[in-house]
Amino acid sequence: MSYQRKSKEDVQAEVKALAEQATEQVKKFETSFEARREFFDFMTEMYNYSPKNQMLIRSQYDGALGVAPFGYWKKEGFSVQKGEKGIKIFVPKTVSYFKNSEGITKQLSKATPNEKIDLQLGRYEVTKQNYFSVGSVFDITQTNAKPEDYPKIYPNRPYELNIEDPKQIDAIEKELLSIAKSRDIPVYNSQREYPGIELGAAKGVFFTNSNGGKGIVISDRINQTERLAVLTHELAHAALHDPSELNKNGYWSTHDLSSGRATNVKELQAEMVSYVVSKHHGLDTSEAAIPYIQSWTEDIKDFDKNADVFKDIQVTSQDFIKQIDESMARSQSKANVQTNSKEALAR
Structure with missing residues (x-):
């Protein structure tokens, strides 16, 4: 089956659902110090991700050791095992816009050749807006990597400290x-x-x-x-x-x-x-x-x-x-x- 690009509405709905899931984790954090302590412990492993994404990762895959996108595992020579579900996270995106001579707001990436020249000459003001989309990552335990492979994948991580x-x-x-x-x-x-x-x-x-x-x-x-x-x-x-x-x-x-x-x-x-x-x-x-x-x-x-x-x-x-x-x-x-x-x- 061919890949079908998600509509803007579908993406927004997915982001909303993920935000609601994060909110549930936030409520646990706010009402229980034990939940906060568990989150602090999880933070020691997922320090590369934002606090909200840390909460999401933990809510979907408790005990995760190290997560990365599908493409990363493939590049490292490992494959995600069949049947494993991706861990959903927020992915920040910045989109640049400009208003052309006709007063129409367009994405910078969709500028015409003439508009690109005008942009280079500084005739149009460029603005940026931040959005969130939804991405998927997989934990190392969801791949065919073995414990002896971990130091190679995460060379700076002190597994045997x-x-x-x-x-x-x-x-x-x-x-x-x-x-x-x-x-x-x-x-x-x-x-x-x-x-x-x-x-x-x-x-x-x-x-x-x-x-x-x-x-x-x-x-x-x-x-x-x-x-x-x-x-x-x-x-x-x-x-x-x-x-x-x-x-x-x-x-x-x-x-x-x-x-x-x-x-x-x-x-x-x-x-x-x-x-x-x-x-x-x-x-x-x-x-x-x-x-x-x-x-x-x-x-x-x-x-x-x-x-x-x-x-x-x-x-x-x-x-x-x-x-x-x-x-x-x-x-x-x-x-x-x-x-x-x-x-x-x-x-």
Whole structure:
């Protein structure tokens, strides 16, 4: 049977149905902290997708490990198994329009040769509109890929991360410090190194001062694994809540943090980023993080009204995870080359 292109009405109806499905997941999120915790855990695996798409993926395929479009699996040499149903997600689309000399609004892609010339000369104003369509993805477990293939498909993902290995803990900390360095934020290992800050019972703090200086101070009373979580928490504050970045798009979307809920938003975002990044790398901080997160989510239950808050968490987590994983993958690749070279010389 030949493929039949869906009409605009059909696409809109499908988007509406998917939005209603997402809304059902949102209601669960808002009424149950356990549902929120499960969503936070799922976020550690699907950090590349928007929070709404994360909810949709989980509602259709709980336990998904890694999803991708049909074409991706084919390109990687794997096939989706017969009978598997696609996982529906929102796909953002931007369409450009212009109004021609006759006052008719047209899509940029449908401009005539003469209109294209006029467009190049700047005679028509081009506007853009954002839409959502519906796309399908498939989880890796829906393909013929085997567990031993997973590292090849996701080379940067630490499937076998042994957090008990001091070298791997050191590698994660090294990358977190690199993130701090890239933002010109010095990290002090105790308040003795920066006596102007009094930590008290706090485990860490991100600070800025009137002279434009900034930094992170970490308590020396915590162990190394806890230090990683605290450092990530403070880096999230630096990425999202640095007042000196307010006029430089320093906040991805949560621009207004001057209201009474500012502290709640800041602490929720920082601890959520720490939780997602830490758990992705094998550090389970839930014993301390979940009660902490719960205390800040009591008045931030309306997911839609706080979509920007969760989007910032997702973007920041993605940014940190990507940098850490890519560096660790490069280091592992370099180590493998050195090992292979030594083995070759020994033969």
